[in-house]
Amino acid sequence: MKVRVDPERCEGHSRCHALAPELFALDDFGNAAAIGDGAVPPGLEEKARLAAANCPEYAVEIVEDAE
Ligand code: SF4
Secondary structure (H helix, E strand, O other), X not given: OEEEEOOOOOXXXXXXHHHOOOOEEEOOOOOEXXXXXXXXXXXXXXXXXXXXXXXXXOOEEEEOOOO
């Protein structure tokens, strides 16, 4: 699983970072980006989904691994 942040949509509410600081970094304006290549380490999948569900701008995208 990977997470992605759409920079066009992100308005910098930083909820994703508050919910999953392991997965999202903030820039000086509070806008978020996925850390590294966005890969979600084992055990953090629920946090990733929570962050996606709580982004008010629907900017967090979950990319499921291909089976
Ligand atoms: S919760 Fe959404 S809008 Fe807020 S910083 Fe994260 S991606 Fe951006």
